[in-house]
Amino acid sequence: MTFIKISEQQSLYDNLEEKSVREILEEINNEDQKVALAVHKTLPQIEELVNLIVPRMRRGGRIFYIGAGTSGRLGVLDASEIPPTFGMPPTLIVGLIAGGDTALRNPVENAEDDIHRGWEELTEHNISENDTVIGIAASGTTPYVIGAMHEAKEHGILTACITSNPDSPMSHEADIAIEMIVGPEYVTGSSRMKSGTGQKMILNMISTSVMIKLGRVKGNKMVNMQLTNKKLIERGTRMIIEELGIDYDKANTLLLMHGSVEKAIEAYRNNNTKE
Template sequence: MSFIKTTEQDSNHNHLEKMSVRELLKNINAEDKTVPNAVEKALPQIEHLVTQIVNKLKNGGRLFYMGAGTSGRLGIVDASECPPTFGVPHELVVGLIAGGDTAIRKAVEFAEDSTTQGWKDLQDHNISEKDVVVGIAASGTTPYVIAALKQCNKNNIITGCITCNKNSPLAQVSKYPIEAVVGPEFVTGSSRMKAGTAQKLVLNMITTATMIQLGHVKGNKMVDMQLSNNKLVDRGTKMIMAAIDVSEEEALQLLNQYKSVRNAVKQYNNGRK
């Protein structure tokens, strides 16, 4: 089957420069509304990949995201939010971007075209069969990502991907591809828009579902979250008050003493036995 980049096809809208601000916003919003439906169609693929990730992480493995440009930045954002949200080590979910940390803020020319650097970046983290590597590329053609996943396959490392084109080269080299086909962008080829939104939704699903499966959520609460600011301390205090019959002052004392909602509730209940 031939590969067609729908992310590069001509926009459904034309003469954008002649539109009013309201017209621009309305039309962008109309396009954005189609993204969740595209992600919904990919749910079986997402499930297959998440199942593999959970199994590997339960056995001491790690999850790696790798991409270039917008895709790489989205992976880094998702990885960086796992420790404060779920209380896991920073090394459990790792985001890699073509061009290194400099590329997080500023584009590094031609970094995504390297067919060797991706695998080197993974080797710097002592990648092994215990881990899972997920390539992120809206186009599905990024050499940095594709070449790295090929090397992973050669070394019996589970591979997945998040792309927004059907039957892309990236999907072909991924054991567990996710294809959220969102169609042409509002601004032709600007895949930071619908494609980026789809990737963000999928990334949210992957780590949230994984962390819940690993036991880092109780009921619907982030019981292992890091207490890194006053907002989270206040949230944690209220969570303790809801879980056990204590005052706000007592809940705060328990939280400060045991450093997490889970530990505070556990120690309190143990003390009552």
Template sequence: MSDFRKITEEDSYYNDIEKMSTSTILTSINQEDQKIATAVKKVIPQIENFIHVLVKKMQNGGRLFYIGAGTSGRLGILDASECPPTFGVNEDVVIGIIAGGDKAIRTAVENAEDNTNQAIKDLKQHSISKNDCVVGLAASGTTPYVVKGLQACQELNITTACITCNPNSPITEVSNFPIEVLVGPEFITGSSRMKAGTAQKLVLNMMSTTAMIKLGRIKDNKMVDMQLSNTKLIERGTKMIAKSLKIDESKAKELLLKYGSVRKAIFHATH
């Protein structure tokens, strides 16, 4: 793969960082961060192509899996864990899996990302099938846990995608829908938790949010299926219902608590 470039490991554009003033460090990081949204914009067509397939599969009961190691794995788990409270879906609809298991969410697990057979074992614990889609997250595009995991999925006719920050990396060869966000070298050489991590977070936000909108989980611009897990969300839901039904907030709150979601409260009040 002669065109493969490990941009994520290339030297930073900035030298003698430790001698910089605090203001210069912050300004320089911000300057680099401004490149991320532009890089993501360039891959919107690739994200869209994957979303079309993903939504069809999810409409037929399929699930979305993220697999990754280190920062990438944590970002997948973060996105997956926010789908149930935000969109009211079950916890087994979007699933994040990290190399090294749940312990690796908080602390690095030695050699976990180099285990080539573990990802498919982890996926099989969730009874993965060709109805599902698996997104491999690897800034470098070379993480063995992720690359071999996607390869095993393809052998089982499971749709694969990836989010990486290096062009023509090994992960793209095992992805039906490769998404390459080229953000350039990091402010601190090789620290892919920075620009590469932010780029992955942006794409994950776009991916899960768009899929959930297409699956009917948003009405107008409101989270009508959100879980009422704290006072702030109950207040938000109350305001939504009051505005929609043109009733006072005390009555709206009563309906919300009775039916358990904004969507159900509005439905029962209007039918």
């Protein structure tokens, strides 16, 4: 049976170059509205994956996103936002892209076709059974990703994938296959569009829900965010004021002294309890 890539099928629109800018924007927006609905259908699989990841990470496990091109860049993006948002080390969620860091800005010839390189990179990170490998590829056929997932599964490591095609070769290597069927792209085959948007949404869901379950959010606030600029220091100060009812200067001093909202609040309450 021939594997059909829905993500590569002809666009539902044609003669794009003859359309007005407004027509193009309206049509792209119409297509984008399909993405959230496609993602919604995958919630049971995302839920199952998160529920398997959390206990692994409590035992010291990590998440590895692995992809090529747009998919790889989105994995690296999500991973890179975990330290500043949740105050976790950059080694906890790792994004790997075919061709390495060079591929973040420039295409690297044939990098995604190397079926062995992905697993080699995972072993360089000393991957273990507590870790999770999440392959990302709209097509579901990227050799770099499939090879890594296959070896990971053979070594008893939890594998998942995010793809825009059902029953893909990549899905067959996944313990949990997240198949987000967004249909043909507005520009035929341009998976940076709907597929990329959906991948970003799913990655947000996975990493955010995992971090919440690991205790990195309190209420609805990023109490462990890194204080890397004035905006975040100001935000953290307001959080402390809201939580403790103290004045601005005292809250600001506490925050800068302890380095995070959570630690500042904890220290303040401990001191007041002793008094």
